[in-house]
Amino acid sequence: MVNNISAAGSFDLISFIILPFVFLLMSGCRPQVTHYLLRGHQFSAQPLAFSPDGEWFASTDNSGTGESSGLWLWAVNQPNRPPLVLSDYAQNMGFSPDGQWLAIFGSDVELRSMANLTASGHSFDRKTVFSVDWRWVTSYNGGNIRLWSIDKLDASPHILTGHLDNIESVAFSPDGRWLASGSEDRTIRLWSLDHFETAPHILSGHQEKVRFVAFSPDGHWLASVSADSGLANVGLWSVDNPSFKPCFLSNHHSEIWRVAFSPDGHWLLSAGNDHSVRLWSVDNPDLAPQRLEVDDDSVRLAQFSPDGRWLATVYHDRVTLRAVDNFEATPYSLIGPWFSFSPDGHWLATTDTQKTSRLYALSDLDAAPTILTPNEGGEVMVFNQDGTWLASSRFNDIHLWSISSGY
Numbered sequence: 001m002v003n004n005i006s007a008a009g010s011f012d013l014i015s016f017i018i019l020p021f022v023f024l025l026m027s028g029c030r031p032q033v034t035h036y037l038l039r040g041h042q043f044s045a046q047p048l049a050f051s052p053d054g055e056w057f058a059s060t061d062n063s064g065t066g067e068s069s070g071l072w073l074w075a076v077n078q079p080n081r082p083p084l085v086l087s088d089y090a091q092n093m094g095f096s097p098d099g100q101w102l103a104i105f106g107s108d109v110e111l112r113s114m115a116n117l118t119a120s121g122h123s124f125d126r127k128t129v130f131s132v133d134w135r136w137v138t139s140y141n142g143g144n145i146r147l148w149s150i151d152k153l154d155a156s157p158h159i160l161t162g163h164l165d166n167i168e169s170v171a172f173s174p175d176g177r178w179l180a181s182g183s184e185d186r187t188i189r190l191w192s193l194d195h196f197e198t199a200p201h202i203l204s205g206h207q208e209k210v211r212f213v214a215f216s217p218d219g220h221w222l223a224s225v226s227a228d229s230g231l232a233n234v235g236l237w238s239v240d241n242p243s244f245k246p247c248f249l250s251n252h253h254s255e256i257w258r259v260a261f262s263p264d265g266h267w268l269l270s271a272g273n274d275h276s277v278r279l280w281s282v283d284n285p286d287l288a289p290q291r292l293e294v295d296d297d298s299v300r301l302a303q304f305s306p307d308g309r310w311l312a313t314v315y316h317d318r319v320t321l322r323a324v325d326n327f328e329a330t331p332y333s334l335i336g337p338w339f340s341f342s343p344d345g346h347w348l349a350t351t352d353t354q355k356t357s358r359l360y361a362l363s364d365l366d367a368a369p370t371i372l373t374p375n376e377g378g379e380v381m382v383f384n385q386d387g388t389w390l391a392s393s394r395f396n397d398i399h400l401w402s403i404s405s406g407y
Helices: 296-301
Strands: 002-003 032-038 044-050 057-062 068-075 085-086 090-097 101-105 109-114 120-123 127-132 137-143 142-148 158-160 167-172 177-181 187-192 201-204 210-213 223-228 229-237 247-252 256-261 267-272 278-281 288-293 310-315 318-323 332-337 338-341 347-351 357-361 370-372 382-383 389-394 397-404
Touching: 032 370, 044 090, 044 187, 044 382, 044 389, 044 397, 057 338, 101 127, 101 370, 109 318, 109 338, 127 167, 137 177, 142 167, 177 210, 187 210, 210 256, 223 256, 229 267, 247 267, 247 278, 256 296, 267 296, 288 310, 296 310, 310 338, 318 347, 332 347, 332 357, 338 382, 347 382, 347 389, 382 397
Parallel strands: 167 210
Antiparallel strands: 002 085, 032 397, 044 057, 057 068, 068 085, 090 101, 101 109, 109 120, 127 137, 137 142, 142 158, 167 177, 177 187, 187 201, 210 223, 223 229, 229 247, 256 267, 267 278, 278 288, 310 318, 318 332, 338 347, 347 357, 357 370, 382 389, 389 397
């Protein structure tokens, strides 16, 4: 079902306040920031996302108890224009890198063409993953995987079979050559997307189910997460030589919530329910990891900056920034605890428990941040691709800031 918001009452849905301010940075101009307030959501307005071309801003409307009024699309350069509301129910969304597709994750996954958003799209099972370049889409259920080429969605899918128990996670390699699947049968299968007729590589060694798999950005390594022998283990596998013995990083002592590679692929971050984050050297995984204390509810927030220079963690309502190439250096402690990096690597935005949002220039962290007004920022913050827009949601309101830098 597609609902278009009528023009009548459009200005009641959206109000905007323009609060530009300009002042000097140590190295030039502080950013000029303009604020818009987007209203109309019935429930909590999150998650949020910008389209790759920056023309659209998407928000979902969720009560947290199963109620939703769908996915909302706002025209970024016309924030006073009423949004287009798509779908009856949405929990998340994703744009393809080329901006041609929009995926709406609800009770199932619907793929719509951005060229014709009001037309019905292709539907997939809820457990659906897109390749990095969106050439492929896969859904999995039980022990089987179905795989489609995006440009041949009406054709029958490739069916990949072999797992002896339920599949827990799938991931595409960044170069689009491989698909990895982790299963309750305690194995990982590595499928060649160039040769479907070839049997997959079977990676074994975990003693319990494989809950998560992820490729390094260069595609040379695969990380897996399991709970082996009471310890939460991370497996590190060579994609170039799948028959090589893997390295198991068994340093956590409770459930691991996430793993992530640094953008250059040299480091692997693991975050667990034991109130810690560990940073492993992929080039020398036998080395003891760096161990960082974090708040229990902030483990999932640990992340690398897009350029890989910084590692951000949260402890005692502060965002701690460490230089990845110099861990012994004194870290920066910024008012938090919620934060977001801009994809272009220029900015770090934070929001504190008093709802005040700040914008830091990563090129000059010693300078005072820009305070984003009004002080109504929320826990969810996202930038567009070039860092010229920042969105934050608090309850059913969305705050949108246009950022004009002095770079």
